[in-house]
Amino acid sequence: MEKRVTQIDDQTLLRLHRDMLRIRLVEEAIAERYGEQEMRCPVHLSDGQEGIAAGACLALRKTDKIVSTHRSHGHYLAKQGSLKAMLCEIYGRAPGCVGGRGGSMHLLDDEAGVLACLPIVGTSVPLGVGVAYAAKRTGEDTVVMVFLGDAVMEEGVFHESANFAALHSLPVVFVCENNNLSFYTSLEVRQPDRPMTDIAKAHTITIKELDGNDAAAVFEAASGAVTQARKGGGPSFLMCNTRRWREHCGPRYDYELGQMTEREFEALRTDCPVARLDAQLRKAGLLDDVGEETLRAELGREISQAFEFACNAPFPELKTAGDHVYA
Amino acid sequence: MPEIRSLNGAEAARMALFESMERNPDVFVMGEGIADHGNFFGTTNGLMEKFGPERMLEMPVAENAMTGIAIGAAMMGQRPVMSLQRVEFVLLALEQIFDNAAKIHYATNGRYRAPIVIRVVVGRGWGQGPHHAQSLESIFAHFPGLKVIMPALARDSKGMLIAAIEDDSPVICIEHRWIHFAKGPVPEGHYVELLDGPRVRREGSDVTIVATSYAVLEALATAEALEKVGISAEVIDLRVLRPLNLGPVIKSVAKTGRLVTIDTGWTTYGVGGEIVATVAQECLGDLKVPPRRLGLADHPTPSSRSLTPDYYPTPEALIDCVGEMVGAQAKQLEAARADMAEHRGDLPLDVPNPTFQGPF
Numbered sequence: 001m002e003k004r005v006t007q008i009d010d011q012t013l014l015r016l017h018r019d020m021l022r023i024r025l026v027e028e029a030i031a032e033r034y035g036e037q038e039m040r041c042p043v044h045l046s047d048g049q050e051g052i053a054a055g056a057c058l059a060l061r062k063t064d065k066i067v068s069t070h071r072s073h074g075h076y077l078a079k080q081g082s083l084k085a086m087l088c089e090i091y092g093r094a095p096g097c098v099g100g101r102g103g104s105m106h107l108l109d110d111e112a113g114v115l116a117c118l119p120i121v122g123t124s125v126p127l128g129v130g131v132a133y134a135a136k137r138t139g140e141d142t143v144v145m146v147f148l149g150d151a152v153m154e155e156g157v158f159h160e161s162a163n164f165a166a167l168h169s170l171p172v173v174f175v176c177e178n179n180n181l182s183f184y185t186s187l188e189v190r191q192p193d194r195p196m197t198d199i200a201k202a203h204t205i206t207i208k209e210l211d212g213n214d215a216a217a218v219f220e221a222a223s224g225a226v227t228q229a230r231k232g233g234g235p236s237f238l239m240c241n242t243r244r245w246r247e248h249c250g251p252r253y254d255y256e257l258g259q260m261t262e263r264e265f266e267a268l269r270t271d272c273p274v275a276r277l278d279a280q281l282r283k284a285g286l287l288d289d290v291g292e293e294t295l296r297a298e299l300g301r302e303i304s305q306a307f308e309f310a311c312n313a314p315f316p317e318l319k320t321a322g323d324h325v326y327a
Numbered sequence: 328m329p330e331i332r333s334l335n336g337a338e339a340a341r342m343a344l345f346e347s348m349e350r351n352p353d354v355f356v357m358g359e360g361i362a363d364h365g366n367f368f369g370t371t372n373g374l375m376e377k378f379g380p381e382r383m384l385e386m387p388v389a390e391n392a393m394t395g396i397a398i399g400a401a402m403m404g405q406r407p408v409m410s411l412q413r414v415e416f417v418l419l420a421l422e423q424i425f426d427n428a429a430k431i432h433y434a435t436n437g438r439y440r441a442p443i444v445i446r447v448v449v450g451r452g453w454g455q456g457p458h459h460a461q462s463l464e465s466i467f468a469h470f471p472g473l474k475v476i477m478p479a480l481a482r483d484s485k486g487m488l489i490a491a492i493e494d495d496s497p498v499i500c501i502e503h504r505w506i507h508f509a510k511g512p513v514p515e516g517h518y519v520e521l522l523d524g525p526r527v528r529r530e531g532s533d534v535t536i537v538a539t540s541y542a543v544l545e546a547l548a549t550a551e552a553l554e555k556v557g558i559s560a561e562v563i564d565l566r567v568l569r570p571l572n573l574g575p576v577i578k579s580v581a582k583t584g585r586l587v588t589i590d591t592g593w594t595t596y597g598v599g600g601e602i603v604a605t606v607a608q609e610c611l612g613d614l615k616v617p618p619r620r621l622g623l624a625d626h627p628t629p630s631s632r633s634l635t636p637d638y639y640p641t642p643e644a645l646i647d648c649v650g651e652m653v654g655a656q657a658k659q660l661e662a663a664r665a666d667m668a669e670h671r672g673d674l675p676l677d678v679p680n681p682t683f684q685g686p687f
Contacts, residue, residue, distance in 0.1 A: 099436035106434050115402070116435070120426055126392040127427060130399020137355075137381070137405065157422075160392030167387065324437040325471050326570070327495035 008216050010286055012058065016215040017281055019054035020274045022299050023047075023074045026083065029303050030073075030090070031251035038311065039090045041103030046074040048213075048245035049177055051273030053078040053147075055218025056175045056238070059226045060145060065113045067128035068147040070105045071177075071244075072117035075147050081109035083306045093313035100316040101324075115144075121182075122148070122155035125174075129161045132170040143171045143229045145222075151182035153196050162203040162235070169234035173225040174200065176237065177212060179244040184259050200237030212240030213273040216280075243268050329514040336484040337369035337507035340446075343488035344371065344408065346517045348378050351406060354492055357384040357397060358410035358446075367410055368448065368507050390416050394423035394445070398431060398497075402439045406492060414447040414463050414501065421466075428497040429472035444491045449503045449591065451541070451639070452677035456630035462592035462623070464539070467499045468568040468601075474498040475568040476522055477591070479543035481511035483566065486520030494522060503541040503591060505679040524572030527579065531561035533653050534585040537576055537602055539565045541679075542589040542640070548680060549642040552666040553649060556659040560649060568598060573605045580606055584615035585652045589640055590622030597622050616652050621645060632677045641676075642667040 027045045034043065046053065053074030057066065060079065068075040076086060082097065089096030090104045097108050105119035115131060118124040128146035135142040152158045153176070165172045178196065180187045197207040206228060208221050218240055225236035245268070246253055255265035281287035334342070347354045355378075361367050362375040362383050375383045386393045390411065397407040411417050417424070424445070431441045450460040468475045474496050478484045484506065491498035528543060529550050538546045543564045550560040561579050580586050586606055588599030599620035606618060621640035629635060643664050650660040671680060 097436075098434060098438075101436055102434050108435055108438065110438055116431070116439075118427070120422060123395070123422060123426055126395020126423065127399035127402070129392070130396035130401075131403055132399075133396055134400040134403035134405045137400070138403075157391045157395065160387070160389030161395065163387050163389060164392060164396060324433045326474070327432050327437075327440040327442070 008220065010284070012219065013216060013277065013281060014286060016054050016058060016219060017274070017277045017287070018295060019058065019078050020050035020215055020277065021295065023050045023053060023077050024274050025296070025299050025303055026077060027073060029307065031246065033307070034251040040092060041090060041105070042249045043090065043104045043251070044071040044249050045246045045251065046071050046244070048269070048272070049179060049242045050074055051215040052175065052177050052212040052218050052240045052242060055215040056145060056147075056173075056222040058219050059222035060113070060143065062113060064143045064145065064226070065115045065128075065131055066145045066147060067115050067124040067131070068107075068117040069121070069124065069149060070119035071149070072107050072147070073104070076107045076109065076114050076117060079109070079112050079114050081107065081112045081114045083302065084309050085109060087306050087310035088313050091310045091313070092315060093310055094316040095313050099320070122152045122157040125152060125158055126161045129165045129170060129172055132165065132172045133168060136168065136170055141171075141230050143173060143226050145173045145175055147175050147177065149182070150176065150178040150180065150187055150196065151190065152176070153199055154190060159199070162200060162205060162237075165235040166203045166205050169232060171229035171232070172235040173222060173229055174205070174235065174237045175222070176239045178239060178241050181244055181248070183248045197237060197239045206234070206236040207239065208236070209239040209241070212242035213271050213276060215273055215277055242273075243271070245269060329516050329518070331512045331514050333510050334481050334513040335508055335510045336478070336481050336502070339481040339484035339513045340370040340488055340502065340507075341372055341374070342513065343485040343492070344374060345377070347408075347489055347492040348374065348382060350517060353404060354406040354408065355382040355384055356408045356410055357386050357393065359386055359388055359416070360412060361385060361410050367412065368504065370507070390419040391423055394420035395427065397443045398423060398427050398441045401441045401443045402431065406442050408444045408446060408492060410446045412448055413459050414449055415458050415461060417445065417447050424467070424473070424499075425470055429470045432496065433472055440495045441497045442495045444488070444498045444500055446500045446502060449501060449540070451504055452679070454630040454632065454677070455628070457627040460628040462501070462503070462590075464501050464568055465592055465597050468571070468598065470569070472496070473569055474522060475501065476566060477501045477503070477540040477568060478566065479506060479540050479564050481509060481513050483520050485513050486518050487522060487566065489517065490519040490522050493519065498522070501540065505541045506544070508679050509544055522567050524567055525563045525565050525575045527561060527575060528564045529560070529562040531559040531583065533559045533583055534587060534649050535561045535563060535576065535579040535583045536587045536589065536645070536649070537563045537565055537599075538589040539568070539598060540591050542591050545642055545680065546589060546645065548670065549645045549667065552642070552663040552670070553646065555666060556655070556663045558649060558653055558655060558659070558663075565598070571601065573602060573609075576602060577606060577609050580610055581613045584613055586614065586618040587645070587648055587652070588618070588620045589645065590620065592623060593625060594620050594622030595625065619648050619652065621648060632675065636676055
């Protein structure tokens with residue numbers, strides 16, 4: 001049996017709930033305003049997957065680093081990347097986290113430890129391993145968390161990177177978000193029926209499969225993996241099963257595209273990571289209607305203010321388009 | 328003044344690695360087969376003994392991840408010198424090179440840098456065939472954000488590699504296998520040869536020959552033969568393909584009125600095409616005759632030596648090309664060709680020209 005590595009305290013549970021709800025409300029606000037056509041870049045929303053982002057990132061220190069994918073809003077926010085900088089980036093404004101050069105698929109917050117979020121499937125995986133390798137070389141105790149999706153398991157670069165991470169016992173935690181979909185193609189069309197964790201296991205990497213919609217379980221597993229990595233025990237692979245609620249790219253729900261029926265979608269949505277923890281907190285007497293209302297109002301204010309800031313922020317100057325080609 | 332020794336290109340590159348690793352502990356060499364008995368074509372001898380396996384990092388055979396790992400480490404301030412024994416190996420890593428190495432500085436709004444050097448070797452001769460003898464510089468040179476260099480002289484093999492390692496941008500260093508054999512004067516100690524553009528290697532007044540890497544050495548030998556028959560060729564060593572600075576070429580063409588380019592790769596979409604296009608834009612009126620481009624024949628590299636005589640642009644082809652452009656007499660060209668033939672002696676065409684001493 002798995003040894004419990006942490007005893008999750010009430011404050012941590014409340015924090016997980018808050019972090020998840022914040023991501024949810026941001027994604028919903030983006031979806032709601034996307035039709036205004038002012039956020040003129042592709043957005044890959046992560047509603048439904050908040051449990052993994054919140055649980056995994058809370059196991060990290062501020063100085064630890066993450067790399068992520070095209071669907072990175074949740075990871076960025078959970079690692080406490082600046083909401084204003086993220087929204088400015090999506091709106092193409094100068095105070096955006098990379099000055100309007102990247103859009104939603106290229107988020108970065110250096111101070112928060114969000115190193116690189118990159119859209120080509122698998123591309124950020126070796127970068128994260130390289131960052132961990134540099135930490136090992138220089139004797140820093142940084143842990144690098146590499147977020148990846150189930151489709152990355154089909155890419156050769158995962159195998160190449162995992163091999164190196166295991167060979168050098170690097171401080172890496174691979175967090176695989178298995179949402180069963182690549183674009184709209186489901187897993188069984190893309191991979192044989194085998195535990196995806198076997199791929200990591202074959203590289204001698206510590207593995208764990210868990211319910212990604214259980215933020216507390218993700219936090220617990222991630223904490224164990226992070227501790228192992230920091231102590232020089234090498235990489236882990238956490239396979240977190242979840243579902244994406246919205247279309248691959250854009251603000252609509254998958255059922256609106258005919259990818260599933262509304263009934264199927266509603267069934268899917270009953271397993272909501274936010275609602276699940278919400279119920280748990282209420283049962284434990286840690287949250288009530290007033291508490292939730294207060295929290296939602298507080299997050300809502302922050303989000304409205306960030307949108308207002310982004311919508312009123314200046315665009316980057318045209319003359320800077322060619323800056324930073326060479327260092 | 329530092330002492331100057333006669334070294335070949337491989338020894339010069341080795342000195343560059345040695346000096347760079349000695350000066351900066353963040354510099355490390357990574358790659359495949361970097362310290363076996365072959366010592367990466369004689370460019371890494373003794374480095375393992377001196378610096379140990381952590382700074383001479385043997386990598387798994389996984390070029391794409393290796394490149395990403397190098398970029399990730401470089402973003403954290405390390406200075407990896409990734410080394411691959413053939414340029415073809417790096418084709419497995421193009422996604423990392425083009426999407427991340429070339430763009431991480433730009434796409435992070437200047438926050439991160441990727442100061443990596445990727446050394447790749449272009450093979451030629453001894454039947455290396457379709458997958459071991461491609462010169463793919465024009466692919467890399469297409470991308471803003473990459474620096475692409477092709478040293479020719481031994482002095483540059485050292486000084487440009489040191490400059491590349493010290494550069495804060497990613498640099499692709501393309502080393503033609505045959506420049507490893509070419510000897511030349513190389514200063515001792517640390518020095519840099521700036522990655523700022525072409526150098527005029529030989530002055531002349533009748534024609535401008537622009538070449539890269541090994542083709543520079545052949546152009547210089549050919550220019551000497553042409554000089555003896557009264558044709559004065561200016562030879563420009565392009566050195567840096569990206570960022571491209573063609574100022575010295577335009578200046579030279581203004582003087583000579585004639586331009587020949589020699590690609591070490593294929594001519595179509597090659598470096599010569601870029602040079603000719605820029606010259607046409609900038610100083611078309613200075614050209615007395617249409618420019619000419621030499622390069623590889625338009626097919627993959629065959630292995631058998633019986634199939635390669637027309638594959639590489641030979642000194643004889645360059646003599647004929649220049650002769651036509653300047654309106655030389657057949658007699659003159661015959662003499663120049665004979666000179667080059669004598670120079671070459673009985674040496675087969677699939678080994679380097681004997682001017683460039685060293686064992687094959």
